Amino acid sequence: MRTRITVITAVHGPSAHFLPDAYKSLCEQEPQEGWEWHWLIQQDGLGDDVGRYVPDDPRVTFERGRPGGPGTARTLALARTDGEYIKVLDADDQLAPGALARDLAALEADPSIGWATSRVLDLLPDGTTAGFPGDPEPGVIERGAVLEFWRANNYLAQVHPATLFARRELVVALGGWMALPASEDTGLLLALNAVSPGWFTADVGLLYRKWPGQATSQAAHTDPAEREARMAVVEARARQLAHLRWTYPPS
Numbered sequence: 001m002r003t004r005i006t007v008i009t010a011v012h013g014p015s016a017h018f019l020p021d022a023y024k025s026l027c028e029q030e031p032q033e034g035w036e037w038h039w040l041i042q043q044d045g046l047g048d049d050v051g052r053y054v055p056d057d058p059r060v061t062f063e064r065g066r067p068g069g070p071g072t073a074r075t076l077a078l079a080r081t082d083g084e085y086i087k088v089l090d091a092d093d094q095l096a097p098g099a100l101a102r103d104l105a106a107l108e109a110d111p112s113i114g115w116a117t118s119r120v121l122d123l124l125p126d127g128t129t130a131g132f133p134g135d136p137e138p139g140v141i142e143r144g145a146v147l148e149f150w151r152a153n154n155y156l157a158q159v160h161p162a163t164l165f166a167r168r169e170l171v172v173a174l175g176g177w178m179a180l181p182a183s184e185d186t187g188l189l190l191a192l193n194a195v196s197p198g199w200f201t202a203d204v205g206l207l208y209r210k211w212p213g214q215a216t217s218q219a220a221h222t223d224p225a226e227r228e229a230r231m232a233v234v235e236a237r238a239r240q241l242a243h244l245r246w247t248y249p250p251s
Contacts, residue, residue: 007037008086008088010090012091015092016091019091024094029097039057040081084168088164093208113197115167115170115192115193119204122207122208140197143193146190146193147193157190159198161188178237181220191237191241196248
């Protein structure tokens with residue numbers, strides 16, 4: 001039986017035209033013998049402005065749902081996952097060659113590791129890329145390390161939640177993505193690290209597109225009152241999970 005990686009993508013109208021680039025990056029993953037990918041594209045909304053960008057490929061499933069933000073869309077898609085592993089891929093981003101194989105190898109090699117992340121390059125509007133310093137050392141990320149770094153560095157994690165690769169059973173147990181208008185992926189990252197060690201790969205795993213329409217470039221994303229509320233509940237969830245001593249894998 002082949003190991004299946006389910007790639008989850010939330011998409012809405014303004015970002016839909018980037019889907020062909022995301023698909024191309026998936027097709028370039030070159031699955032090795034014994035594993036395959038399945039792409040679940042979940043539209044955040046019921047309109048007709050996304051479907052025409054969805055590839056005609058039996059490995060791709062497209063669904064619509066009433067709008068609720070990217071966290072809601074991803075969690076709806078989670079209900080239809082059918083593989084052992086989940087990979088996040090935002091509609092406007094691209095996987096780097098070999099990303100899925102490296103993530104899978106890390107978790108298959110150590111059953112105690114629940115999730116993996118990798119290095120990111122910003123993909124700029126002119127097509128060039130830019131890196132940034134501060135990546136952790138490659139290898140194991142101990143439980144709780146992401147939360148403490150994030151708290152000490154103005155709510156910036158040392159690993160990027162847009163690169164998450166995780167065991168499906170663990171994501172399901174944590175309830176998927178947080179019900180927040182933003183930072184829902186950071187909430188999942190911190191929750192994963194609260195209950196399980198992770199892995200960081202120093203090879204580039206994602207091209208993170210920078211463009212004017214992305215959610216993180218909007219003024220509402222940095223509204224001080226909302227940001228403080230988001231950060232507070234993200235931190236509280238992670239700390240409560242650690243306090244309750246719920247761990248993966250179960251002892």
